[in-house]
Amino acid sequence: MKSADKPKRAKRRELEPLEPIDAKDGPKMQALPSDRHRAFVRALYTVRPGHGAAVKAAKIAAFGTPQSSPQSMATIASRLMHDDRVLDAIREEDEKHIRASAPRAITALSRLIEDPRHKDHARGIGMVLDRVHPAETQHRLTVEHDATPAYKATADVLERIAQLAAKAGIDVSKMPPLIEAKPVGGS
Amino acid sequence: MNEEVYANGRTYAEHCAWLGSLTGNEYRIVHMPIGHLMSMAYVSYFKYALLNCEMTAAERLRLLDGIAKCVHGPITSEAIEVIDPACATALQILKEINSVGRERACQAFHNGDCFRILARLNPSLLRALELCRLGPVPERPQTAAS
Numbered sequence: 001m002k003s004a005d006k007p008k009r010a011k012r013r014e015l016e017p018l019e020p021i022d023a024k025d026g027p028k029m030q031a032l033p034s035d036r037h038r039a040f041v042r043a044l045y046t047v048r049p050g051h052g053a054a055v056k057a058a059k060i061a062a063f064g065t066p067q068s069s070p071q072s073m074a075t076i077a078s079r080l081m082h083d084d085r086v087l088d089a090i091r092e093e094d095e096k097h098i099r100a101s102a103p104r105a106i107t108a109l110s111r112l113i114e115d116p117r118h119k120d121h122a123r124g125i126g127m128v129l130d131r132v133h134p135a136e137t138q139h140r141l142t143v144e145h146d147a148t149p150a151y152k153a154t155a156d157v158l159e160r161i162a163q164l165a166a167k168a169g170i171d172v173s174k175m176p177p178l179i180e181a182k183p184v185g186g187s
Numbered sequence: 188m189n190e191e192v193y194a195n196g197r198t199y200a201e202h203c204a205w206l207g208s209l210t211g212n213e214y215r216i217v218h219m220p221i222g223h224l225m226s227m228a229y230v231s232y233f234k235y236a237l238l239n240c241e242m243t244a245a246e247r248l249r250l251l252d253g254i255a256k257c258v259h260g261p262i263t264s265e266a267i268e269v270i271d272p273a274c275a276t277a278l279q280i281l282k283e284i285n286s287v288g289r290e291r292a293c294q295a296f297h298n299g300d301c302f303r304i305l306a307r308l309n310p311s312l313l314r315a316l317e318l319c320r321l322g323p324v325p326e327r328p329q330t331a332a333s
Contacts, residue, residue, distance in 0.1 A: 157244045164251035169268035170234060176241045 028092040032085055036061045040080055041089045045097065054081050207329040214324050215316045216302055219261065221293055224302045226257040227270060227316070231309055232281045235272040266318035271311035280305065 025038065032038050043057035054077035058064065063076050080086050112124035165172045193199040209217055216224070233250045236242075258264045273281060284292045284301065295301040306312040
């Protein structure tokens, strides 16, 4: 019999329960008003990007009802996408995704520098070296602050002049303007 | 001996009589030390310079310090305050006095000769003199009996 020839499948082994992972949401995700909002933000990274992605994410997150019209869902998705709290949470998740993709980027870079035939081989090496031994540039910034006694004395001198002139009965406002002091030995 | 010239062409007796006859501003001019008379004259010179010449802050401060230092002995700050800047003629006189050296400049102010001329050109010097501390100034000529 044909059915008897068919090898019997072995019993599938049981999957071991996953270890509990204490992944925590960031403060912006936690600040969202409901789990549906958090699910909406997470769904944005799983649905296929493009037109209608936000609506799909809203549906995954159980927004709306089965009877909701496409227009209603589009409105719900649009409101969610323009909610400041959701936008903050998206920004937080963006950072997480970028940081989480760093190991893959490094792996890809490692493969790139091991392939001398790759067109960007030299560029990859340059990127690695730039990060390991960054080119040193020295910036010499000279801040000149004139705090010579003569400069500091100017305000005091003017005040003293005013005091002495008042004592001598001279109206300071009638005095001719002061000549600017010339630097000693200056050109 | 009494007929000998004692001071400024006067015998001792004549000189005493002359001193006794001094009153008011004449008394003040003669009895004020020469140095102080010169100081007051130069204050008017400095004030002219301060109000008419362009100078640096340091120079201005030096002149004002010089004026402030004149407040000494009988010269009061009120006296310095009332002195007006020197006029062009007084300025010329003071410049010439300044050019002849300190000893001869002092001689020029002896017995108040030069100061009288300067006070005629700048009456504020006399007002300043009145504000100086010179003790009691006789209002009437003093006779030998008084």
